[in-house]
Amino acid sequence: MTARPVDPAPLAHDRVYRQLRSRIMYGDLPPGHPLTLRGIGRDYDVSMTPARESVRRLVAEGALTMSNSGRISTPELSNERIEELAALRALIEVELASRALPRAHLALIERLQNINAKVGEAVAQRDAVSYIRTNLEFHRTLYLRAQAPAMLAMAETVWLQMGPTMRALYGRLRRTEPPQFHRLIIAALRAGDEPGLRLAVRSDVTQGLRMLAS
């Protein structure tokens, strides 16, 4: 048998799905941005069939919405919806952080600090897409230690739904200081302080809500 498992199948619909998912989660597309099956097929050089499958999957995950007539677009979330999704983030991510805490050794904490430095750069440069990407990388790196794939998948689904909205929110962000709550998270991890960690994660996750009162 070959040493390399090689790529068993670069399935077209999966490739399209992953690329579209990234673009949506990291805020490449603004809320309400329309998409078409034929357009996606043209962009990724596939026929309508894989485009339809990837879109269907993203719609199922809440990353895209379909109008009554079937038109596809990124979601425009109401304030109530945003509040709900933030509450879900708080519920799930606090649990994930709590489960990751006993397994968080020093190397992980240093990785988080490095990522947080990149978050700070993105904020300084007012680069919304880069900020969202590095911020989520920070959270995902921590939560991977929780060894809870189903919970992490749920959290990522929520991130995905908020992608376009986060772009819109952070796009009008004027802050230049790096995220304060990330430092609290790292400090709580170092101290093994579980209540402090829960509070810090909850604060970080619900922080963006204050921008809604603009």
Place this chain on the structure above:
Amino acid sequence: MTARPVDPAPLAHDRVYRQLRSRIMYGDLPPGHPLTLRGIGRDYDVSMTPARESVRRLVAEGALTMSNSGRISTPELSNERIEELAALRALIEVELASRALPRAHLALIERLQNINAKVGEAVAQRDAVSYIRTNLEFHRTLYLRAQAPAMLAMAETVWLQMGPTMRALYGRLRRTEPPQFHRLIIAALRAGDEPGLRLAVRSDVTQGLRMLAS
């Protein structure tokens, strides 16, 4: 314009999706049950295309799994996965119940009691499918009052993933007494006792876990 909005489109893939989803969520199919696109098409009298779309959507929601070669089957969950999903149920449903509490008026409580009576009947008759259906109806009726559609959708996604496994678990259930924690939930709702309600919901949701130690 016409008075009735009429059904604008009885879309084939959506109809197939809904029926398959019901069968999975309510435990009609055992874990590991194989499905084929052509078989689904035959059963629901559609071509492969709508069958594929509905299956793709259900896979995205975790209601079905696909092997490396693309074969479709209901999921066989590991014990770790079940523990995770139960923890997610506890997190989300406790929050939903808490949000429903201030809006739970007497008519709702009476409806819950009626549903609970049906749950008792299903248990007495050892009808696993009917038990799952009425049990989830009990929870859904309560959570609908929370006015939190995104959270309810998350909870239903978890139910969906556990459907086949719940069938297998409850299928070897020997109890005949009606669910005790449902009565506690109703009592807490009557008393407006939020901590009691949270505890009762958490207990009810994680109760099934004890059957894993068989």
Place this chain on the structure above:
DNA sequence: CGGGCCCGCTTGTGATCACAAAGCGGTATG
């Protein structure tokens, strides 16, 4: 009699086509 190999059938994937409906523009009319 048991085990390994091979062929055939079934399976999912992707492309293409016909079709109906919805959107969008221009045009004509008040």
Place this chain on the structure above:
DNA sequence: CATACCGCTTTGTGATCACAAGCGGGCCCG
């Protein structure tokens, strides 16, 4: 000048087909 109508164009939906891969059962050999 504003508005309603009408046609064309674009869009999603569903069906059908060709194809490659995988699974399974039967056959052959030891």
